[in-house]
Structure formats: C-alpha cells, structure tokens
Amino acid sequence: MKTLILGAGAIGGYIGGRLHQSGADVTFLVRPARREALQRDGLVIRSTKGDITQKVKAVLDGTEGGPYDIVLLTCKAYDLDSAIDAVAPAVVPEATVVPLLNGMRHLDALDARFGAEKVAGGLARVGVAMSPEGEILHTSPFAAISFGERDGRPARGVLVELDAAVKKSGVDGGLHANIVQDLWDKWIMLCTLASMCCLMRGTSGDILEAAEGQAIMLETVEECRKVAAAAGCDPGEKGMINVRSFLTQKGSRFAASMLHDLEKGSMVEADHAVGDMIARAKKASIATPNLRLAYAHLQVYLARRARGGIGKPAM
Known part of the structure; x- marks a missing residue:
C-alpha cells in the first residue's frame, strides 16, 4: 500500500x-x-x-x-x-x-x-x-x-x-x-470549544470561572447536539455525558487550536467549523444564539485581518 x-x-x-x-x-x-x-x-x-x-x-x-x-x-x-x-x-x-x-x-x-x-x-x-x-x-x-x-x-x-x-x-x-457519527461527535465538541474559546478569549477553565461561563458552555453544546440530531447523528445521552464532562472540567487549561491561531493573527476555520453548523441549524429551524454570536465575532476578526487591522487600535 x-x-x-x-x-x-x-x-x-x-x-x-x-x-x-x-x-x-x-x-x-x-x-x-x-x-x-x-x-x-x-x-x-x-x-x-x-x-x-x-x-x-x-x-x-x-x-x-x-x-x-x-x-x-x-x-x-x-x-x-x-x-x-x-x-x-x-x-x-x-x-x-x-x-x-x-x-x-x-x-x-x-x-x-x-x-x-x-x-x-x-x-x-x-x-x-x-x-x-x-x-x-x-x-x-x-x-x-x-x-x-x-x-x-x-x-x-x-x-x-x-x-x-x-x-x-x-x-x-x-x-x-460508524465514521459519520464519529465526525459529528468531534464536530459537536470542536464547534462548542472553538466558539466559546474564541468569543471569550480564554481556555475552557477560564470560561468556567466566569459567573455564567458553565451555563453558556452547556447551552452552546446543546445547540450543536440539536443540529447533529437533526442530521440523524445524535450522540445519545451517554456520549453527551462525556462531552459535558470534558467541557466543564474546572481548572482545565485546554483551548481550541482556533484560539491560538486567532491570538497569532492567523487565518481561522470559522466558516467550516462554526458557520456551517449554523447553516445546517437554519435549515432544520434550530435556534443557535450562542453560536451566532461567536460566529459574528469571528467574522469581524477575519474582516479586520483582511484589511490589515489586526494588532492596531479599532478606529
């Protein structure tokens, strides 16, 4: 081979x-x-x-x-x-x-x-x-x-x-x-983590230290789960227990790689990782308020980056 x-x-x-x-x-x-x-x-x-x-x-x-x-x-x-x-x-x-x-x-x-x-x-x-x-x-x-x-x-x-x-x-x-289910399982985790880490500019542990951090994290992962379920790939409660446990681990220093890219001023996979999740949610009439906010934040970042405005004061 x-x-x-x-x-x-x-x-x-x-x-x-x-x-x-x-x-x-x-x-x-x-x-x-x-x-x-x-x-x-x-x-x-x-x-x-x-x-x-x-x-x-x-x-x-x-x-x-x-x-x-x-x-x-x-x-x-x-x-x-x-x-x-x-x-x-x-x-x-x-x-x-x-x-x-x-x-x-x-x-x-x-x-x-x-x-x-x-x-x-x-x-x-x-x-x-x-x-x-x-x-x-x-x-x-x-x-x-x-x-x-x-x-x-x-x-x-x-x-x-x-x-x-x-x-x-x-x-x-x-x-x-069942590789398609595995793809969705990872995407649920990735989309939640990338959205929240980039929006709040911190690790999962940093987010959990905020007064509403854990609630927002759990709301966001549920938005992603609903989209997966609409596609016929709900991880089930057993699978979600593992996801929630990882995302709500106090003191965790884990962060999405997208945050590291963003902090360096690099290109990010916003459209593929977050935007496409929102697009699929809209087709299934699923509300995604947290994902929409995070995606808008990433779009603003990309627009400023394209203009060469990253690292400079906003005018």
Whole structure:
C-alpha cells in the first residue's frame, strides 16, 4: 500500500512520520521550501511518545511517485480548494481519498470533485504544533485517527490495510464502523470549544470561572447536539455525558487550536467549523444564539485581518 500525504505539517507530518517509522510506504506532497528542509534536516518529531528524526520521501507534484492507494488530506479547511487541485493528479481510479478535516462541509467538495465512492470519512485527534524551525511538537498524551466507509458498508481493502499500518505505527484509532457519527461527535465538541474559546478569549477553565461561563458552555453544546440530531447523528445521552464532562472540567487549561491561531493573527476555520453548523441549524429551524454570536465575532476578526487591522487600535 502506497500513501500520499498532502503536507508535512503538524498533523500530516506526525501521522506520516509514525507510519514511515513503522515501515509503511509514505510520500509527502509538499512545497519547495518544505522539501528542501526535509532533505536537509529530515522529518523531526519531538513527542511524549518518543522523538524521531528520519529521512522521508517528498514530492512537489501529485504526478510524482505514484500510483497511490491512499491520498491522505490533512490541510486546514480554508486551504481545501488548493489542496484538492494539488492531489487531483494522484487520485487515480484505484486511489481512495481519506480527509482528516474537521466538520462535514469538506466532504461535499471532495464528493463533487472525485465522486463520493472514492472519498472515505476520517478525522484526527492529535495535539501537535509546528515549531518555527519546522519540527513537529507533540506534547499531549493522545494521538489518534479514525476512518471508515461513510455508508456503513464493510471497509474496502485499502482501508483495512491502512488500519493495520496505523496500529503497527503506534497511532491510536483506525477503522471506525460508524465514521459519520464519529465526525459529528468531534464536530459537536470542536464547534462548542472553538466558539466559546474564541468569543471569550480564554481556555475552557477560564470560561468556567466566569459567573455564567458553565451555563453558556452547556447551552452552546446543546445547540450543536440539536443540529447533529437533526442530521440523524445524535450522540445519545451517554456520549453527551462525556462531552459535558470534558467541557466543564474546572481548572482545565485546554483551548481550541482556533484560539491560538486567532491570538497569532492567523487565518481561522470559522466558516467550516462554526458557520456551517449554523447553516445546517437554519435549515432544520434550530435556534443557535450562542453560536451566532461567536460566529459574528469571528467574522469581524477575519474582516479586520483582511484589511490589515489586526494588532492596531479599532478606529
């Protein structure tokens, strides 16, 4: 099985690095500067699960190094259009696309370009970041991906092979029998956390210290749950107990990565992670007052950023 991973950034670099370390045939599709760095320094991972530095295969074009069986997408949602164009030459008839993006909207775009039968469902739960020097920093105790057939049928052969490779690599997760539910479960958590952390500019623990913080957090997660339920993917009370427990853990220092991006003045996945949840809520006639407020806040941030106004006093 040959795997092409778009990018060698935080998530793609970590997952691909662990797969490569365990003997999997992995190639990274990267930009010229990143390939030069990889050729010079190798792929460097600093991790709670062990550091590695290794030489890896890197190409600049999707036509190189194939044919591939798996094309793994680990880009940010706002880069999806360019990512699709980049990997398109590698999506040959035998290839399966496995996106590890948040939310659901990217699946429509991928289906439209490649056909739904070629696109599996997938997601990542990996706490990683990139250092200024290009090293991948994995400081959390968890690193997992899950993937599977979106229609519930038995997994195709290459996904079974990918599952075996993931397990051999030491990355948690693998095949998931109901990947669509897993996508919604993560999106409920992510949308709530990203909305509240960005709106209130703090960690989940900071929010809970506010007089109405816990109530607002629980209201917001319920808004997201109602949208999931309308789509036929209610996590159920057992699933929601786990979500609420995580979001209401006193003293937690956990924050959505979107907050870190916002605080750096970077681009954020506002439309994909929050805006699309609101759009689906409107179609189902579900009120989302907390999400709407958070989304408006993010839209203002993006508008100011586009004008070059971030870091300057509002006039």
